[in-house]
Amino acid sequence: MTRLICALGQASIASKSDGANLIDLIKIISIESFFIILTVSLFMSAVFVGLFIWGASSGQWDDSKTPAHRLLWESEDESIQ
Amino acid sequence: MNRSNDTVFYDDKIVRAFLWATMIWGLIGMVVGLLIAAQLYYPALNFGIPILSFGRLRALHTNAVIFAFAGNAIFTAVYYSTQRLLRTRMFSDFMGWFHFWGWQLIILAAALTLPLGFSQSKEYAELEWPIDIAIAIVWVVFAVNFIMTMKIRRERHLYVALWFYLASIIAIAMLHIVNNISIPASWLVSYPVYAGAQDALVQWWYGHNAVGFFLTTPFLGLMYYFLPKAANRPVFSYRLSIIHFWSLVFIYIWAGPHHLYYSALPEWLQSVGMVFSIMLWAPSWGGMLNGLYTLRGAWHKVREEPILKFFVLGVTAYGMSTFEGPLLSIKAVNKLSHFTDWTVAHVHVGALGWVGFMTFGMIYYLIPKLWKTTLYSKTLANAHFGMATIGIILYAVSMWASGITQGLMWFATKADGTLLYPDFMETVIAIKPAFAIRAIGGVLYIAGLLVMFYNMFKSIHRAAIVEPEQLTIARLNEIPVESEVQSLVSEPISFKIFLKRLHTAIEGWPLVFTALSAAALMVGGMVQIIPMILTEVKVPRGVSVQPYTPLELAGRGIYLREGCYNCHSQQVRPIVEETARYGPISRAHEYMYDHPFQWGSKRTGPDLHRVGGKYPDLWHFRHMQDPRTTSPESIMPTYGWLLTSSLDFNSISAQMKAMQRVGVPYKTSDIHDSKEKMKAQAVEVAERLKEQGGIENVADKEIVALIAYLQRLGREASK
Numbered sequence: 001m002t003r004l005i006c007a008l009g010q011a012s013i014a015s016k017s018d019g020a021n022l023i024d025l026i027k028i029i030s031i032e033s034f035f036i037i038l039t040v041s042l043f044m045s046a047v048f049v050g051l052f053i054w055g056a057s058s059g060q061w062d063d064s065k066t067p068a069h070r071l072l073w074e075s076e077d078e079s080i081q
Numbered sequence: 082m083n084r085s086n087d088t089v090f091y092d093d094k095i096v097r098a099f100l101w102a103t104m105i106w107g108l109i110g111m112v113v114g115l116l117i118a119a120q121l122y123y124p125a126l127n128f129g130i131p132i133l134s135f136g137r138l139r140a141l142h143t144n145a146v147i148f149a150f151a152g153n154a155i156f157t158a159v160y161y162s163t164q165r166l167l168r169t170r171m172f173s174d175f176m177g178w179f180h181f182w183g184w185q186l187i188i189l190a191a192a193l194t195l196p197l198g199f200s201q202s203k204e205y206a207e208l209e210w211p212i213d214i215a216i217a218i219v220w221v222v223f224a225v226n227f228i229m230t231m232k233i234r235r236e237r238h239l240y241v242a243l244w245f246y247l248a249s250i251i252a253i254a255m256l257h258i259v260n261n262i263s264i265p266a267s268w269l270v271s272y273p274v275y276a277g278a279q280d281a282l283v284q285w286w287y288g289h290n291a292v293g294f295f296l297t298t299p300f301l302g303l304m305y306y307f308l309p310k311a312a313n314r315p316v317f318s319y320r321l322s323i324i325h326f327w328s329l330v331f332i333y334i335w336a337g338p339h340h341l342y343y344s345a346l347p348e349w350l351q352s353v354g355m356v357f358s359i360m361l362w363a364p365s366w367g368g369m370l371n372g373l374y375t376l377r378g379a380w381h382k383v384r385e386e387p388i389l390k391f392f393v394l395g396v397t398a399y400g401m402s403t404f405e406g407p408l409l410s411i412k413a414v415n416k417l418s419h420f421t422d423w424t425v426a427h428v429h430v431g432a433l434g435w436v437g438f439m440t441f442g443m444i445y446y447l448i449p450k451l452w453k454t455t456l457y458s459k460t461l462a463n464a465h466f467g468m469a470t471i472g473i474i475l476y477a478v479s480m481w482a483s484g485i486t487q488g489l490m491w492f493a494t495k496a497d498g499t500l501l502y503p504d505f506m507e508t509v510i511a512i513k514p515a516f517a518i519r520a521i522g523g524v525l526y527i528a529g530l531l532v533m534f535y536n537m538f539k540s541i542h543r544a545a546i547v548e549p550e551q552l553t554i555a556r557l558n559e560i561p562v563e564s565e566v567q568s569l570v571s572e573p574i575s576f577k578i579f580l581k582r583l584h585t586a587i588e589g590w591p592l593v594f595t596a597l598s599a600a601a602l603m604v605g606g607m608v609q610i611i612p613m614i615l616t617e618v619k620v621p622r623g624v625s626v627q628p629y630t631p632l633e634l635a636g637r638g639i640y641l642r643e644g645c646y647n648c649h650s651q652q653v654r655p656i657v658e659e660t661a662r663y664g665p666i667s668r669a670h671e672y673m674y675d676h677p678f679q680w681g682s683k684r685t686g687p688d689l690h691r692v693g694g695k696y697p698d699l700w701h702f703r704h705m706q707d708p709r710t711t712s713p714e715s716i717m718p719t720y721g722w723l724l725t726s727s728l729d730f731n732s733i734s735a736q737m738k739a740m741q742r743v744g745v746p747y748k749t750s751d752i753h754d755s756k757e758k759m760k761a762q763a764v765e766v767a768e769r770l771k772e773q774g775g776i777e778n779v780a781d782k783e784i785v786a787l788i789a790y791l792q793r794l795g796r797e798a799s800k
Contacts, residue, residue, distance in 0.1 A: 068309065
């Protein structure tokens with residue numbers, strides 16, 4: 001998986017800069033652990049994107065006023081029996 | 082089920098437990114910090130005892146204040162506010178207490194192993210592998226408990242604080258696992274699968290994000306809950322708080338390389354780190370202003386209420402440290418600040434100001450609520466605030482002055498281009514007064530904490546009863562609570578039935594099930610993939626780097642055990658004044674067998690990457706025995722025990738085998754003869770010591786291994 005991303009990353013950079021030597025580009029991206037943290041960071045971002053889509057589509061932020069106030073209404077002192 | 086009313090018992094017992102743990106571990110962690118601060122001014126305070134030496138205790142200090150003090154403070158905030166925001170008891174009491182006791186045992190294990198020298202020698206990730214596994218398990222239990230509490234919530238909207246908690250929980254799990262993947266050589270010794278520059282990148286990706294997701298986002302969640310509560314004002318802009326959250330989590334992850342400027346890390350990666358670090362300015366300041374503006378129209382309360390004073394100064398410290406962070410991550414600024422006390426000032430404005438004051442504010446808010454009492458004395462709380470504030474100012478100002486002074490002295494040159502202060506010691510002597518002032522600041526901060534302890538004892542003592550669990554009637558809104566999930570919480574059941582019902586409950590919730598499976602898959606996959614790609618060693622053309630000899634490897638083990646990286650870097654940056662002081666620039670391939678990397682982040686003493694061959698063996702011997710004999714005015718601890726402790730010849734083959742597994746090309750025959758080779762080289766070093774200074778009978782002592790390692794450092798460059 002990581003190797004695949006590594007290869008894709010190199011290929012995409014190679015295709016963008018025309019005339020560049022692929023070998024040089026591979027030399028530039030010579031630090032493999034970057035691809036590990038890149039993978040994990042992207043995965044983490046994907047999780048957050050997923051959460052964002054869920055939050056937005058389920059209307060979490062449709063109301064951007066009352067939650068701030070509700071925090072104060074829900075004082076536990078009022079609800080103690 | 083009755084849909085109109087529901088009786089809920091919030092679990093405050095566990096909140097009280099986490100609160101006590103925060104206070105107790107906080108005091109211990111800070112006292113250790115004060116001791117090591119004092120050691121820098123007065124090295125005799127190392128007492129010549131291994132477990133009290135700076136290199137070992139510094140790791141204990143950082144781990145205790147981050148994971149014990151801040152960690153327990155986070156859990157206090159999460160367990161208290163989550164129940165109230167979601168209007169339900171935490172999902173599982175069992176998981177809660179497992180989390181509590183598990184975490185305290187982990188801290189206890191850290192407090193024992195770190196002074197004994199069992200350390201992975203990666204900053205803020207020093208704990209050895211069995212403890213790392215325990216952390217992962219406890220963290221996952223915490224995560225499941227938190228996510229399942231969200232599942233059984235009685236409030237549809239997830240308040241912004243909960244998002245901050247959730248992001249912290251997800252991110253810390255991943256960071257911790259990725260950074261700690263290592264191959265054990267024994268129960269308490271292991272080597273990371275990454276080497277050199279690779280290890281450095283992963284470590285600082287972790288280090289930076291640990292600050293982000295352990296010391297920032299959970300405390301922002303705390304801020305967004307407790308600050309409006311204490312001020313009884315809604316947050317200035319709820320919309321801004323949501324923008325704050327999402328922009329922070331998406332930008333933070335990419336800023337880590339700013340810890341590795343001018344290093345062997347590829348240039349483009351350093352630039353990526355810088356760009357994202359500067360982008361962090363915006364959301365951080367948006368959040369700070371949101372916190373402060375929440376007090377609009379309530380500033381008169383700040384004058385009277387110590388809780389709000391702590392929060393205001395805490396949020397201001399957040400603003401200061403998040404202004405300074407991007408500033409320090411501008412490469413040109415970092416050139417001066419890196420390796421100096423400026424970094425130390427920066428983290429302590431964050432730790433003492435932001436994390437500390439937000440925690441104290443929260444605790445003063447919680448004491449009356451959790452113990453059904455009133456605060457014993459507002460005057461004492463105000464005194465605490467005053468003492469701690471002056472303490473922070475003394476700390477920060479002295480370390481800023483120290484860092485900038487030393488940085489400028491390192492780079493000062495005469496008209497002919499030679500160094501103005503070629504002797505490193507001159508730059509240490511110049512900043513020693515700052516060390517004293519910093520320690521005084523620490524004394525004030527801790528004195529304030531002790532006042533808080535007294536105030537807390539008195540307040541709790543006054544409480545008429547240790548109350549029964551708080552009773553709350555919460556309206557159950559239209560969200561149905563699955564009966565099988567509900568049954569987990571509402572009735573006492575055996576653990577076996579609990580697990581069975583838990584499984585049913587999770588299965589009924591596709592999103593969580595998918596997320597957990599994905600996480601499991603990812604961890605499993607990475608465990609296989611990472612060693613595979615990293616064991617391929619790339620040797621640059623025309624260069625041959627030799628792995629460490631058995632004796633050098635053993636010496637490196639001692640270097641790691643004593644925590645030398647806490648004060649000595651191994652990274653000569655491509656800066657002309659630096660090469661003039663230390664020698665040739667450090668190159669990536671020189672570190673290719675360094676598991677873990679030892680670049681360091683602070684130069685309390687000089688860089689060591691080119692120390693090999695600089696001094697005779699005898700110099701190192703005398704220097705370890707008493708640094709003041711070779712370097713008058715030195716503030717380094719004495720390492721007398723290295724001269725008397727027997728060198729361990731027996732575990733070297735296990736260590737080399739572990740190194741072989743992470744990709745160091747030791748031949749099986751090398752490992753087979755390792756003990757003999759190690760003894761032979763030890764005799765060589767011992768004979769040189771005898772020749773140079775008549776030192777007798779040290780061929781089986783640890784000092785010879787350390788000398789062999791130090792003399793090897795940087796020799797690859799001259800080849």
